[in-house]
Amino acid sequence: MNALNPTFSRRTGLRTLAAAVVAGTVSTAAPAALAKTAAGASAAPAGGDGFRVLPYLMEPTATSMDLVWFSERGVAGTVVVSGPGLGNNHGKGRTRPAGTRVSAPEHQPLLDYTEAELAQSIEGLAQGSWLLGAQNWKHRVSLTGLKPGKEYTYTVTQGGQRHTATFRTADAGNGWHDLRVIAFSDTETEPFGRVENREWELNQVTPYTESSLPRPGEGSLWHHTFGSTTRYGQFTLKYPLTQDVALTENVRHIEAADPDLLLVAGDLGQGGGYQPGWDEFFRHFAGELSDIASHVPLITSLGNWETFASINGGYGTPEDRSPVVRSRNKYHAYFERTGAGTDQENPQYRGSYYRTDHGPLTIITLDSTNGVPDESVGAGLLSGETFSGDDRNLTAERMPTDTQGSFTQAAYEEAFTEVFPGTTAADADLPVFNPGHDQWAWAERQLADARAKGQIIMVEFHHAPYSVGVHGTPPNHEFPDDQSGVAMRVYTPLLEKYGVAVVISGHDEMFQRSWVDADGDGRGFHAYDVGVAADGLRGEQYAKNAAGEYVPVRFNTHMEWTANTHEPETWADVDGVRQLVDGGMHYGHLQIDLRRRGQEAEMTLTPMYVFPILDAQYRLVRTERRAYDDVQVVRFDRSGVPKPRR
Structure with a gap:
């Protein structure tokens, strides 16, 4: 494992010009104390x-x-942009702003x-x-009429x-x-999340290196400082960083790595119907903590959380x-896409799935939140007979068809027409991912x-189709899951046919990689x-065996690596205090570097x-950006097809 220089930049010129304060101070800090309503609830402040x-x-x-x-x-706001191809040129490489664009603000009562x-x-x-x-x-x-591969200032x-x-x-x-x-989810x-520390699962099979001491135990300073929970009947420490600090540090290291694109594969906030979750998201990505x-x-x-309203139902x-x-x-209000990369024949989906082309790279983003026929473990709606074992027993007859058992297609369409009067079921924004x-x-x-x-x-969607986590088993398995990503395996033949190199998902809150070569030709995808x-920070899915012991389920036989x-982990006593020296599962991200080779x-x-x-x-001193020992290299031929794996 190697520490990488967090300040490395391939393009020193491509940087934000400070969250800029040419006139006035940009701030999204939380407002002052709020007035109270007659009912005793806080009232949102005037904007x-x-x-x-x-x-x-x-x-x-x-x-x-x-x-x-x-x-x-x-x-209304105004935009001034300058760069190549805009305005009047004044000598080679010199441009001036190409006029001012004025916005037309639209109220978003939702x-x-x-x-x-x-x-x-x-x-x-x-x-x-926390309210705004x-x-x-x-x-x-x-902004149109731009030149390819050029830098613009706005x-x-x-x-x-x-x-x-x-x-x-x-x-x-x-x-x-x-x-x-760079991708994460x-x-x-x-x-x-500003005050919460989350579970930090410890692998029960090989938790430590040979030289490691064990983790601090119950009653330790770590336990009293960060807390604990129970996972699979085991005392489990909580992680030392709050969710808020973890994301702040993660984004800080990502920004220092100077990416061209950042993929966020679903579950952006703790409930798409929970407005404070969206306020927090943009506080980290376009606000107080980062731009x-x-x-x-x-x-x-x-993701599934984009269909969940949290305390609002x-x-x-x-x-x-x-x-x-x-x-x-609410997700669409922030991330509606209507451009050429969307399904122009079905604009009602508002960019739930879309295509992004960036130089030699095409990213296909899919919506994995709804399949048919609807399945639900609790309601007994299953597409195939119940079976056991790993995915070698996943026959065509047993393939699941849905990734969530919380609502049906028909119920969503009916509710859509009630939320948006004057619409019909055909106007609903909920696409189906299945063939046909x-x-x-x-x-x-x-x-x-x-x-x-x-x-x-590359292809991106939320529900991981290949996982050893809690969502890795289908709803018709002996250890069922009602939010399983297994149904998205229906795309595997299509992905292999067209030479997809990488599939990016999330959902299980793990860091893991599977290698998929279903047709056995040596070409596949990660x-x-x-x-x-x-x-x-979760680990593998465990279940009790006949002896009542928790053992890994490992339904997914394609898994090659998980953090x-x-x-x-390697723990050691440093100045009399038990400290983690290296290893283990941490917050992070996947860095994807594409380089031309002739x-x-x-x-x-x-x-x-x-x-x-x-x-x-x-107390946190600093964080370091380190690389896990699972670096993969994919080589492509002239037509962009991955070469057989070495």
Whole structure:
């Protein structure tokens, strides 16, 4: 395991120009104490004229970029952009701004706080201290006529505040040299994350290196400082970083690595229908703690939490699935995509699935949240007979069809028409991922087109199809799961047919990799779960055997590496205090480096983790960015097809 230099940058010029304060101070800090309503609940404060969410990049192409930001009042903002091809040239390489664009703010009442959110109490935080203004106004400006592979500077002025940043358009044709993508999942932001430490599962088979001392135990300073929980009947320590600090450090190291794109494979907030979760998400990506999304486009997908309303009704009831509808459409308010990379024949999906081309790379983002026929363990709706063992027993007749048992397609469509009067079921934004439906047909067209153009192809969606975690078994297994990603294996033949190199998923809150070569021709794809952004730190799924002992289930026989299983911990006493020296499962991200090799290309996949350095009182001193021992290299021929694995 190697510590990497966190300040390394391939493009020293491609940097945000400080969350910029040309006039006024950009701040998304929590407001002052809130007034109380007659009912005793906090009332959201009156909004200011400036930014609620800083500008973030959307729908990147080689010749265009969209800017989106939010304010708390319906005051128009302005954008000034400069760079190659814009304005009047004044000598080689010199340009001036190409005029000013004015936004048309749109009120987003769906993003208003609910009574439950205003009244919420969170232990460890002053009530309402995390709330922002009462209203959300969306601004979106399209920047067109840009040049491929060039850097642009823009300044957005909103209510007297200014934010300046830079971005770089994608390369076109054969002009590219290198490309860096970083991926993670399951940020699951919420205000409670500022004070909550999550579970830190310890592998029960090979937990330590030979030279390691054991973890601190019950009653230790670590236990008293960070707390504990119980996993599979075992005392389990909690992780030393809160979710908030973990995500802050993770994003800080990602930004220092200078990526071209950042993939967030679902479960962005702790419930898509929970507005404070969205406020926290943008606090980390386009707000108080970071403006990384101002200069690195986020390529996001819908996860199960994007269909969950948290304290506003969860998944709803069989009679009323409106919380699910509101949750999904809050996601759309922030990440609606309507450009050429979307399904133009089915705009009702609002970019739930879409294509991103960045130089030689094509990323196909799918929506894995809904399949048919509907399945539900609790309701006894299963697509195949119950079976046991590992996935070698997963026959065609036993293949699951759905990834969630919380609501049905019909119930969602009915609720959609009630939330949005005047619509019909055909207007609903919930696509189906199975063969024979719109998303499948679109995906196959995009894969075929990308292959014909010689692109290197990655696919992103939330529910990991190959996993040894708690969501790794299908709903018709002896150890069933109602949110299993196994149904997404239906895409495997398609992915192999068109030479997909990597599949990025999350959901199990693990760091793991599987190698999939279903047809046995030596060519396949790496399937990752990168759900280690900032939430849980889980290990393998365990179940009791005949002797009553917990043993790994390991339904997924394609698994080659997981941080929890293959990276044992090393503990030592340092100045009389038990400290973790190296190893173990930590928050982190997958770094994907694509480099040109003559007429061919090479991709290096490096799992990175953020290692905490603590003092003798277990206070955080710093974090280090380190690499796990599972670096994979994929080589491509001239047509972008992965070569047989060495």
